[in-house]
Amino acid sequence: MALPSRYCPSCLASIRSTTTSSTNFALRSPAIFRFQSPFQQHQQKRNANQSANALKYRRKDQPASQKKKKARTTYLQPDLKKAIQFSLVDAMRYLKAAEVGRQPTSSKYELHIRLRTPKNGAVVRNRMQLPHPIKTDLRICVICPPESKEAKAALAAGASVVGEESVFEAVKDGRTDFDRCICHTDSLPKLAKSGVARILGPRGLMPSAKTNTVVKDVTATVRELVGASEYRERLGVVRMGVGQLGFTPEEMQRNVRAFVERVRKDIAGLSDRISKDVHEVVLSSTNGPGLSLNGEFRGEGSVSSSDLSVVN
Incomplete structure (x- = not known):
């Protein structure tokens, strides 16, 4: 059957190529045409925006070093095996050297008892009278x-x-x-x-x-x-003045021993509510550093007690 004269073969070929290219374009890109419903147009735009925002604000995995760690329930405690510790006589000798030129009654010795204790719970709090009271x-x-x-x-x-x-x-x-x-x-x-x-x-x-x-x-x-004298535990440490600069090593030994024993009794009274223990004992002065005590009264090569009993 012969085609009408107005449908020439060249025209049919052009129509075929146009249709094929339009179909390929529709497959390649999600174009929005006028004959589509407004809902479909809005949905396509919304999906495109969400995809762009997801790429823009995509969260990156933090390295292990920056991840949030769990909060500690106990206080950090120093390793006493690596610490420099002193006998009571040696500690008093160095602290008196830091107080040179000051009146014996103007500077005081202070004892710091560091506890192994949880951060939350009952605290040690009391008052006591030392064997040699501080005036x-x-x-x-x-x-x-x-x-x-x-x-x-x-x-x-x-x-x-x-x-x-x-x-x-x-x-x-x-x-x-x-x-x-x-x-x-x-x-x-x-x-x-x-x-x-x-x-x-x-x-x-x-x-x-x-x-x-x-x-x-x-x-x-x-x-x-x-x-x-009153004392109270703060941040896992109990502090209290235990003597004046003019005290002898023997007087300081009695006061230190009485204070440590009293704190241990207070800890024993709280044993049913919280677990506590003495970790370290540190002696300091008003203007001197804190020196960790090893529990001994006098070490090898220490000066005599009479040398520390002389008032500055």
């Missing part, structure tokens, strides 16, 4: 009726301020001229209503039964505070 000008306030026999006994024991309303008014006026404050149990209701807790609390002076500063026998407490 301090501790000002003690006793809240009790001013005309009572407890007030007179507290003043005789060494209290600086005694009273109730007069003490409350002085605190409200900003005059807290004392370092410790204890309260008689009968005066506790007046103390609670006075409104001085917001002033004494932030300064650590508010009496409470938890800190053994609300007592019946204020006289015995005042006598204990006058010659006693």
Whole structure:
């Protein structure tokens, strides 16, 4: 059958090539044509944008050195096998050399007891009276009726301020001229209503039964505070002054031994709640470094005790 004259073979060949090229173009690129629905056009654009954003903001794996590590539950402890440790006499010798030219009463020895302990839990906190107390000008306030026999006994024991309303008014006026404050149990209701807790609390002076500063026998407490020293565990270390620069090595040995034994007793009292143990004992002075002690009183080649007993 002959084709009409208007369909010449050359025209048919051109139509065939055009159709084939259009089909290949449609297969190669996801072009959006006008006859497609608006939903299909929006979906194609959205998929293209998501693919571009995924390539742009693709997360890279962090190296092992930069990955977040788990938080430690205990404090770091130095390896004592690699540490330089001293006997008590040698440590006192080097610390006295760091305090040359200072008055024996102006510088003090301080003992640091490092504990093996978890970060969270109960802490060691107490006060004690050393065999050789450090002379301090501790000002003690006793809240009790001013005309009572407890007030007179507290003043005789060494209290600086005694009273109730007069003490409350002085605190409200900003005059807290004392370092410790204890309260008689009968005066506790007046103390609670006075409104001085917001002033004494932030300064650590508010009496409470938890800190053994609300007592019946204020006289015995005042006598204990006058010659006693307080200590508290902070960041796994218990610190307290154990002597003045003029103390002899024998006096320092008694104080150090008493303090370490007292801390061990406090640890034993917390054994049912938390696991603690003494790891290291360090002796320092007001202006000197901290020297780790090896537990010995005198080492080989140490100076005699009489040489360290001479006042600078």
